Amino acid sequence: MGVNTSKIVYTKTDEAPALATYSFLPIVKKFTKSANIDIETKDISLAARILANFPEKLSDKQKQADALAELGELAQKPEANIIKLPNISASIPQLKAAIAELQLQGFDLPNYPEEPENDFEKDIKSRYDKIKGSAVNPVLREGNSDRRAPKPVKQYARKNPHSMGEWSADSKTHVATMSSGDFRSNEKSLTISQAGDVRIEFVDDSGSVTVLKEKTPLLEGEVIDATVMSKKALIAFLEEQIADAKDKNVLFSLHMKATMMKVSDPIIFGHAVEIFFKDVFSKHAETLEEIGVEVNNGFGDLINKLKRLPDAKRAEVEADIKACYENRPKLAMVNSDQGITNLHVPSDVIIDASMPAMIRNSGQMWDTNGDTQDTKAVIPDSSYAGIYQETIDFCKKNGAFDPVTMGTVPNVGLMAKKAEEYGSHDKTFEITGNGTVRIVDASGNTLIEHTVEQGDIWRMCQTKDAPIKDWVKLAVNRAKATNTPAVFWLDQNRAHDAELIKKVNAYLPAHDTTGLDIRIMSPVEATRFSLERIKEGKDTISVTGNVLRDYNTDLFPILELGTSAKMLSIVPLMNGGGLFETGAGGSAPKHVQQFNKEGHLRWDSLGEFLALAVSLEHLGEVNNNPKALVIAEALDEATIKFLDNKKSPSRKVNELDNRGSHYYLALYWAQALAAQDKDADLKNEFETIANALANNETIIINELNDAQGSAVDMGGYYWPNVSKVSNAMRPSETLNNIIG
Numbered sequence: 209m210g211v212n213t214s215k216i217v218y219t220k221t222d223e224a225p226a227l228a229t230y231s232f233l234p235i236v237k238k239f240t241k242s243a244n245i246d247i248e249t250k251d252i253s254l255a256a257r258i259l260a261n262f263p264e265k266l267s268d269k270q271k272q273a274d275a276l277a278e279l280g281e282l283a284q285k286p287e288a289n290i291i292k293l294p295n296i297s298a299s300i301p302q303l304k305a306a307i308a309e310l311q312l313q314g315f316d317l318p319n320y321p322e323e324p325e326n327d328f329e330k331d332i333k334s335r336y337d338k339i340k341g342s343a344v345n346p347v348l349r350e351g352n353s354d355r356r357a358p359k360p361v362k363q364y365a366r367k368n369p370h371s372m373g374e375w376s377a378d379s380k381t382h383v384a385t386m387s388s389g390d391f392r393s394n395e396k397s398l399t400i401s402q403a404g405d406v407r408i409e410f411v412d413d414s415g416s417v418t419v420l421k422e423k424t425p426l427l428e429g430e431v432i433d434a435t436v437m438s439k440k441a442l443i444a445f446l447e448e449q450i451a452d453a454k455d456k457n458v459l460f461s462l463h464m465k466a467t468m469m470k471v472s473d474p475i476i477f478g479h480a481v482e483i484f485f486k487d488v489f490s491k492h493a494e495t496l497e498e499i500g501v502e503v504n505n506g507f508g509d510l511i512n513k514l515k516r517l518p519d520a521k522r523a524e525v526e527a528d529i530k531a532c533y534e535n536r537p538k539l540a541m542v543n544s545d546q547g548i549t550n551l552h553v554p555s556d557v558i559i560d561a562s563m564p565a566m567i568r569n570s571g572q573m574w575d576t577n578g579d580t581q582d583t584k585a586v587i588p589d590s591s592y593a594g595i596y597q598e599t600i601d602f603c604k605k606n607g608a609f610d611p612v613t614m615g616t617v618p619n620v621g622l623m624a625k626k627a628e629e630y631g632s633h634d635k636t637f638e639i640t641g642n643g644t645v646r647i648v649d650a651s652g653n654t655l656i657e658h659t660v661e662q663g664d665i666w667r668m669c670q671t672k673d674a675p676i677k678d679w680v681k682l683a684v685n686r687a688k689a690t691n692t693p694a695v696f697w698l699d700q701n702r703a704h705d706a707e708l709i710k711k712v713n714a715y716l717p718a719h720d721t722t723g724l725d726i727r728i729m730s731p732v733e734a735t736r737f738s739l740e741r742i743k744e745g746k747d748t749i750s751v752t753g754n755v756l757r758d759y760n761t762d763l764f765p766i767l768e769l770g771t772s773a774k775m776l777s778i779v780p781l782m783n784g785g786g787l788f789e790t791g792a793g794g795s796a797p798k799h800v801q802q803f804n805k806e807g808h809l810r811w812d813s814l815g816e817f818l819a820l821a822v823s824l825e826h827l828g829e830v831n832n833n834p835k836a837l838v839i840a841e842a843l844d845e846a847t848i849k850f851l852d853n854k855k856s857p858s859r860k861v862n863e864l865d866n867r868g869s870h871y872y873l874a875l876y877w878a879q880a881l882a883a884q885d886k887d888a889d890l891k892n893e894f895e896t897i898a899n900a901l902a903n904n905e906t907i908i909i910n911e912l913n914d915a916q917g918s919a920v921d922m923g924g925y926y927w928p929n930v931s932k933v934s935n936a937m938r939p940s941e942t943l944n945n946i947i948g
């Protein structure tokens with residue numbers, strides 16, 4: 209491959225990271241141009257994905273290419289070099305809001321048919337359902353994940369510790385999880401010995417068979433598992449926990465992953481809403497049905513739809529809601545000023561970020577007055593809840609962690625080919641009657657079966673053999689490269705994990721592990737082991753499945769660094785390419801609100817700087833492009849200087865924000881290129897740029913800070929106006945002239 213083919217694909221996404229792109233991408237283009245690197249953008253924002261999937265009534269000018277499908281194909285090719293920014297994984301309320309906004313902007317799109325009445329509407333719903341939830345990451349993640357805090361970032365956190373709420377031994381905060389009837393307790397698993405298709409079917413009590421999914425192809429050596437969450441057990445559990453929260457006088461909060469577990473978790477969320485506000489739902493069942501309330505979309509859906517009622521009826525319902533608030537335990541709040549509770553919107557409280565935020569905050573969440581209180585964190589399924597209880601117990605015993613002295617827990621995560629739970633939505637069903645669900649192979653043998661009842665949630669997961677092999681290899685490589693103990697977080701007592709343990713034990717001997725400390729521990733034991741070490745300043749690699757990959761790469765970074773935005777997230781793609789994710793967190797909607805209100809964007813692009821450097825390094829090596837390597841090295845130097853000089857965005861208006869932070873990165877990057885002697889052309893070119901940037905520092909910073917302090921009109925939230933946002937994100941004429 210020649211130098212000319214060097215290409216990096218940069219994703220355009222949503223919310224804060226998308227805003228940052230308007231400011232940062234011109235800088236990236238400027239710095240990579242002389243190395244013959246082509247930076248191509250692909251719009252995978254929620255709005256663009258909606259437009260790409262509903263072209264029928266759009267004008268040619270309005271139509272969008274299906275960038276996600278293109279990227280999904282690219283991810284399977286060796287030449288892939290993709291920088292992936294965080295994007296919205298939309299809950300139904302968000303999806304509907306995006307559709308409404310696009311319609312207002314003149315795009316002729318169908319509404320989301322909540323209850324489709326004919327085949328036409330069913331088709332529309334199923335197309336929208338493919339866009340909802342976590343629809344981007346699983347398509348691009350054709351490899352396993354390597355997420356860690358790079359040394360300079362960890363050192364920065366040690367020198368500049370973020371605030372940590374104190375912990376007291378008598379904190380009443382705890383995790384509540386089910387002890388039977390949940391996914392964990394009912395799990396069955398096996399390894400497939402011969403490739404073939406399986407069928408999932410439901411047999412009702414009278415013996416009549418309904419096919420739930422006709423065909424699921426399985427490969428030899430693939431691990432499958434299936435399980436069921438009992439509706440009865442779930443409801444009994446929720447009732448108990450609501451009563452217990454009231455007794456103990458702690459806040460009630462529910463922590464789910466309704467975005468990635470887009471079929472099961474909204475249903476569980478819906479049950480919690482319905483049980484918590486039981487008196488409202490039982491007394492007004494008919495009325496609420498008439499106005500089309502969908503509990504799975506959260507209590508906020510009911511609140512919004514109350515407007516459809518005549519005044520008298522509405523007042524009656526509202527009085528019963530008020531009574532509920534008075535009789536039930538206090539709910540944890542997402543926004544106490546606006547009265548938004550933990551049960552309002554399923555995507556407002558996402559477990560990977562919400563549990564660590566609570567733990568960092570003395571184990572407390574907010575009540576209606578905006579005061580912090582001890583909390584009952586309800587995590588219905590017990591598969592992974594234990595890691596949080598263990599962390600809480602640790603803090604109660606030892607006090608809060610100290611970012612100055614604590615070690616680090618990097619992660620090697622099994623994720624490729626839609627591994628485990630996060631690939632299960634096309635095989636998850638809310639069961640319509642009593643009977644059995646079974647997985648049947650081509651010869652008619654039943655592989656796994658469960659007795660089920662009406663309303664139960666049944667699901668099947670797949671984990672292919674090649675990704676498991678690759679994951680074991682990646683774990684050994686990371687353990688070797690860093691000389692750090694690596695722990696596989698697998699529980700011998702869980703059906704799926706027991707299958708995985710067999711494979712890990714079979715694949716480890718293929719690697720030279722002399723001198724390495726590699727262990728297998730249950731998630732709870734692994735948490736305790738890692739926390740004891742972290743307290744002593746020692747590092748421990750967590751080698752986990754897909755869900756714990758997600759949880760751990762917010763939990764540890766939030767405790768260690770204050771945010772997961774500063775993580776290096778590499779996905780070595782199984783076919784040789786590279787996917788470089790920017791940080792391990794999300795798209796920070798709060799930051800957009802602040803930007804709209806007062807023109808200050810506190811989003812930190814550090815994760816993007818880290819991702820870009822490894823992407824350039826990968827490109828330099830694979831495409832034999834030495835200039836790219838020089839630029840990558842200079843970028844790493846710039847990032848270190850950026851941290852040393854504390855040029856991350858401030859949280860407060862009229863201080864350095866995202867845009868100013870990009871200026872400093874550009875300055876240090878240019879200076880590093882000017883200082884190196886490996887490439888004379890780059891040295892010459894960037895000497896001029898470095899001087900121009902340095903000489904105009906005061907002017908540029910003034911221009912950038914003066915742009916703050918007033919409201920910003922973006923011309924749209926999900927589909928903002930490109931020139932409005934570009935102007936808002938590039939307010940310094942002086943900087944723009946230098947960058948071009």
Ligand SMILES: NC(=O)C1=CN([C@@H]2O[C@H](COP(=O)(O)OP(=O)(O)OC[C@H]3O[C@@H](n4cnc5c(N)ncnc54)[C@H](OP(=O)(O)O)[C@@H]3O)[C@@H](O)[C@H]2O)C=CC1
Pocket residue numbers: 293294295296297298345467555556558561562771772773791792793794795796797798799810811812813
């Ligand atoms: N890889 C991906 O594509 C991911 C996407 N998401 C999606 O993002 C959305 C929001 O998810 P949510 O769970 O609220 O998590 P977020 O990570 O977006 O936000 C949690 C909080 O973390 C802090 N934070 C996150 N990133 C940065 C950053 N770059 N700079 C400074 N602070 C940061 C902010 O706290 P503060 O404001 O207090 O400083 C923020 O409010 C959802 O749609 C979700 O599905 C979530 C995770 C990963």
Ligand SMILES: O=C(O)CCC(=O)C(=O)O
Pocket residue numbers: 297341342343345346467468560757758761792793
């Ligand atoms: O895809 C998503 O919705 C979120 C991804 C996420 O949280 C993660 O990968 O850490």
Ligand SMILES: [Mg+2]
Pocket residue numbers: 560758759761762792793
């Ligand atoms: Mg996550």
